[in-house]
Amino acid sequence: xxxxxxxxxxxxxxxxxxxxxxxxxxxxxxxxxxxxxxxxxxxxxxxxxxxxxxxxxxxxxxxxxxxxxxxxxxxxxxxxxxxxxxxxxxxxxxxxxxxxxxxxxxxxxxxxxxxxxxxxxxxxxxxxxxxxxxxxxxxxxxxxxxxxxxxxxxxxxxxxxxxxxxxxxxxxxxxxxxxxxxxxxxxxxxxxxxxxxxxxxxxxxxxxxxxxxxxxxxxxxxxxxxxxxxxxxxxxxxxxxxxxxxxxxxxxxxxxxxxxxxxxxxxxxxxxxxxxxxxxxxxxxxxxxxxxxxxxxxxxxxxxxxxxxxxxxxxxxxxxxxxxxxxxxxxxxxxxxxxxxxxxxxxxxxxxxxxxxxxxxxxxxxxxxxxxxxxxxxxxxxxxxxxxxxxxxxxxxxxxxxxxxxxxxxxxxxxxxxxxxxxxxxxxxxxxxxxxxxxxxxxxxxxxxxxxxxxxxxxxxxxxxxxxxxxxxxxxxxxxxxxxxxxxxxxxxxxxxxxxxxxxxxxxxxxxxxxxxxxxxxxxxxxxxxxxxxxxxxxxxxxxxxxxxxxxxxxxxxxxxxxxxxxxxxxxxxxxxxxxxxxxxxxxxxxxxxxxxxxxxxxxxxxxxxxxxxxxxxxxxxxxxxxxxxxxxxxxxxxxxxxxxxxxxxxxxxxxxxxxxxxxxxxxxxxxxxxxxxxxxxxxxxxxxxxxxxxxxx
Amino acid sequence: xxxxxxxxxxxxxxxxxxxxxxxxxxxxxxxxxxxxxxxxxxxxxxxxxxxxxxxxxxxxxxxxxxxxxxxxxxxxxxxxxxxxxxxxxxxxxxxxxxxxxxxxxxxxxxxxxxxxxxxxxxxxxxxxxxxxxx
Numbered sequence: 118x119x120x121x122x123x124x125x126x127x128x129x130x131x132x133x134x135x136x137x138x139x140x141x142x143x144x145x146x147x148x149x150x151x152x153x154x155x156x157x158x159x160x161x162x163x164x165x166x167x168x169x170x171x172x173x174x175x176x177x178x179x180x181x182x183x184x185x186x187x188x189x190x191x192x193x194x195x196x197x198x199x200x201x202x203x204x205x206x207x208x209x210x211x212x213x214x215x216x217x218x219x220x221x222x223x224x225x226x227x228x229x230x231x232x233x234x235x236x237x238x239x240x241x242x243x244x245x246x247x248x249x250x251x252x253x254x255x256x257x258x259x260x261x262x263x264x265x266x267x268x269x270x271x272x273x274x275x276x277x278x279x280x281x282x283x284x285x286x287x288x289x290x291x292x293x294x295x296x297x298x299x300x301x302x303x304x305x306x307x308x309x310x311x312x313x314x315x316x317x318x319x320x321x322x323x324x325x326x327x328x329x330x331x332x333x334x335x336x337x338x339x340x341x342x343x344x345x346x347x348x349x350x351x352x353x354x355x356x357x358x359x360x361x362x363x364x365x366x367x368x369x370x371x372x373x374x375x376x377x378x379x380x381x382x383x384x385x386x387x388x389x390x391x392x393x394x395x396x397x398x399x400x401x402x403x404x405x406x407x408x409x410x411x412x413x414x415x416x417x418x419x420x421x422x423x424x425x426x427x428x429x430x431x432x433x434x435x436x437x438x439x440x441x442x443x444x445x446x447x448x449x450x451x452x453x454x455x456x457x458x459x460x461x462x463x464x465x466x467x468x469x470x471x472x473x474x475x476x477x478x479x480x481x482x483x484x485x486x487x488x489x490x491x492x493x494x495x496x497x498x499x500x501x502x503x504x505x506x507x508x509x510x511x512x513x514x515x516x517x518x519x520x521x522x523x524x525x526x527x528x529x530x531x532x533x534x535x536x537x538x539x540x541x542x543x544x545x546x547x548x549x550x551x552x553x554x555x556x557x558x559x560x561x562x563x564x565x566x567x568x569x570x571x572x573x574x575x576x577x578x579x580x581x582x583x584x585x586x587x588x589x590x591x592x593x594x595x596x597x598x599x600x601x602x603x604x605x606x607x608x609x610x611x612x613x614x615x616x617x618x619x620x621x622x623x624x625x626x627x628x629x630x631x632x633x634x635x636x637x638x639x640x641x642x643x644x645x646x647x648x649x650x651x652x653x654x655x656x657x658x659x660x661x662x663x664x665x666x667x668x669x670x671x672x673x674x675x676x677x678x679x680x681x682x683x684x685x686x687x688x689x690x691x692x693x694x695x696x697x698x699x700x701x702x703x704x705x706x707x708x709x710x711x712x713x714x715x716x717x718x719x720x721x722x723x724x725x726x727x728x729x730x731x732x733x734x735x736x737x738x739x740x741x742x743x744x745x746x747x748x749x750x751x752x753x754x755x756x757x758x759x760x761x762x763x764x765x766x767x768x769x770x771x772x773x774x775x776x777x778x779x780x781x782x783x784x785x786x787x788x789x790x791x792x793x794x795x796x797x798x799x800x801x802x803x804x805x806x807x808x809x810x811x812x813x814x815x
Numbered sequence: 816x817x818x819x820x821x822x823x824x825x826x827x828x829x830x831x832x833x834x835x836x837x838x839x840x841x842x843x844x845x846x847x848x849x850x851x852x853x854x855x856x857x858x859x860x861x862x863x864x865x866x867x868x869x870x871x872x873x874x875x876x877x878x879x880x881x882x883x884x885x886x887x888x889x890x891x892x893x894x895x896x897x898x899x900x901x902x903x904x905x906x907x908x909x910x911x912x913x914x915x916x917x918x919x920x921x922x923x924x925x926x927x928x929x930x931x932x933x934x935x936x937x938x939x940x941x942x943x944x945x946x947x948x949x
Contacts, residue, residue: 510907514907521928569828571828
């Protein structure tokens, strides 16, 4: 076996190794596929040439030489393809897509070379073995040479441009290596294979396939060292370890630090050299815990810990960290070191305390809100009570007045009755039948008199009657006139004369006065009772409905009247009341709540005009809109636009502090909204305000 | 001829009627009794009575009335007729108004509705005594 054969076979072995290396690279990209193809082509070439050198006969050697042609023919286009793929993003896609054309000449050359030889047409036997004899000036030889130069030249041009345009140092280095190795390898091969024989140096062994190894080596370096085709796990791991925010500390079995990532030095303020081979005592105040775990991990390699442990900086500042420790085993399963990963907990703790703070603030806010809600409810309630309080004071007066009247009338009657009972038989005994009849007639008038006269009218009647009596020459005319008017007798008639001039006239009229007192007392009590009844009825109506939450068919006018009755006392003090009621049907509503609305509006209206002016209360049917309109208007001081904007805001009030909570109209609005109605307000400063409420009829 | 008058002022007729019945029962023809439903009407009556040579001894007035309130009315009367005894009869006490009337109209008594017969009688008797004493 010739030495050149051995070298060539060795080269074939290296090519195969490189091909396997390329195949095992993950992920498999187009680029390493091309690399593998190139290596395989070269391996085939080297293999054939190896056999050729030591072939026993010329024909066998010639056969091996022809068989090697696919290797060297495909080399240049594969390089071009490799360069195209590598620089893919930066070459025109047209060129990239049509890259299979570059293989056509190679296939033609292979066909020719296999058939009758391309670069050589015969072999000579030299001292080192068989050597191809160059065909010299044959057309095929020059065509192949041109093809060879074009392919390699274009590849180098592409790589050159790629490197020039790249901003990455890695890519520039890769390109430089590939270009250098390609130039050296292929030029040497060209020189050895083609140029030397042309120059006549035929005694040197032709081993371009071995020289191409330089080129393949260049590609391999670019691939493996500069991560040409993919990121190797080691590179990635290193990169990750360098850039993670966590602290990575490798400990040997004795607990000494053997490796740290830059974050450790950064955070703990120790230099890398400082840390290396120092014990963990340097970085923690609690080495016992770690050592304890180290021992346990050593005995039981699957033991891992996750614990909170403070680490110590150079300035002895404790940094809270979450530490996890795991044993790292070699391929035989023996623990060789420990990986300690620590995470700075300060951001987490800050976040946690922020979350806690927020939760607390939120709880406080909720509480405050709940309290505000309670306060508002209480205020709403107190507003109701305030209105009611005012009402009650008025109503107390309203009830006390008739009560006073009843009380005093009862006293008067009680005393008049026995007197009358005593006086009547006595008086009758003095009177003639005609006089008795006149007496009874007078009593009859008194009993049946229904007219209620004002004091002024009464005074006028008394005056007239006094004059009439004086004309009839009756003494003490004024006194008799008074008695007669109280009996309901307003005109003097001659039939009265016998009684008026009767010798016992004084006693007779005393008896008549007593009886008229009785009658008037009773009537007074009746009137007073009616008044009390009316008030009590209104009070009962004001809040007679239960809170079942069900709407009730109710005539709004009835509610308005109830409220007006309760406010009668305040209205009559100087307010003229105008009622403008349409005949309307009852609507479904919450009568109690509407009463609260009317109460608020009437109260506000009276307040706005200081109880002097005209209060207009009306109900109108709006059939087109399917609504009922209730309006309450006053002739008070009115509101500015600015005030008008705010009246429905809770707690807004124009009343003095303590007089109103400012919730009245807020409540009104809520009640109207509950009825799916709406409220409008018209107001002009100095002219008054009208609230209009629209309630759906259906 | 009786020339002493008692004037009652109240916007409620039932009160006036009650007062009339009570006063007539107790004092009979000792006084002329006049009744007004408002302060304005009362002023007219006062003028009429004074013109007719009748002396008003006592005025019983409600406080809460439409228009002029009792305190204002009594103070007005007091400025013209300080000798008249003033009694207030009210269903709703406004302490400020009562205090004002006491100071500015020499209020003799303040009765509260519902009043008792004895209270009224006492107020009038002591009031009349005051005049007699002068």
